[in-house]
Amino acid sequence: MAAKKTDKPRSAGADAERLYAALRRIRRAEEEVARIYPTDKIKSPVHLSIGQEGVAVGVCDPLEPRDAVSGTYRGHATYLAKGGSLPAMMAELYGKDTGCARGKGGSMHLIDMKANVLGTSAVVGTTVPVAVGFAMAQKMLGTGAVVACFMGDGATEEGCFPESLNFAALHKLPVIFVCENNGFAIHEPIAKRQATDKICARVATYGIPAKRFADSDTKAIRAHVAKALPKMRKGGGPIFLECMTWRWREHVGPGEDYDAGFRSRSTLLKWQKKDPVAIAGRALPAAVRAKIDAAVEAEIAAAVKFAEDSPFPAVQELSTDVFA
């Protein structure tokens, strides 16, 4: 894989516009998914990342096209932030033949190898060793590419997590491990699942530099990753980010879960004051923001139309790409 220079324009103004556009695009795409979901046109369960977008955008913005990401079933933001096709994502949610997994994977199994989105998975933790394996290949091929590996706090309780940390640290692999710590695995708070809340301290025992971001500030995450990349590309080994964040909606589905009794709306209100999309928007003049918003709406409307107009897969597709 040839090393490509990034094609992103760089200046303070361009950075602010690009970050807002990326955040707004993910937010609005997921709000559209939530709006459409009750019509039953969307054929797969959806795990929305509304509220958490700053993590994916902060990590992916400094990446180059040659770099890769792997993600979780809550992966719309990861996929879109790395440049995955929005029409192909919408079509995938609709179960259509033009979807990024030919309509066979749904929201939890997004992939776009043109953008180096390695894939997302419904099975907690499984994409972590996949990312490490891809990073091993980059090291062996000498591409200088890095892999950002997104996971929830629940995934850090899977056996493959410490195994992957150890292997990546031992072989000095170019992996940015990103834990999106929203405090819950479905309904279970982290305090009832983990003996201590010191994820970074645990990771650091593998010799991996680990840093917690208390409010997942998009620009702070972005700056940290941008600073780490040159050393990682030269064999400096993995890093770990624990990004404290909050999912605004229910675990799965378009609604909320504040009546279920396990978390409170008052905490949501605190996190909404740190809304990454609103913060990025306030950094721009209103006219610039309005232009970006209009472009985002047009792109999302076109993606939804593409999904609606696309055909379902042919019946014989049921037995293609099936390995057993």
Ligand SMILES: Cc1ncc(C[n+]2csc(CCOP(=O)(O)OP(=O)(O)O)c2C)c(N)n1
């Ligand atoms: C190996 C495995 N165990 C259990 C489950 C059931 N499960 C689905 S989502 C989830 C919670 C995971 O929480 P976290 O990793 O923190 O991600 P979040 O949903 O908060 O983004 C669990 C336990 C699963 N899908 N895979």
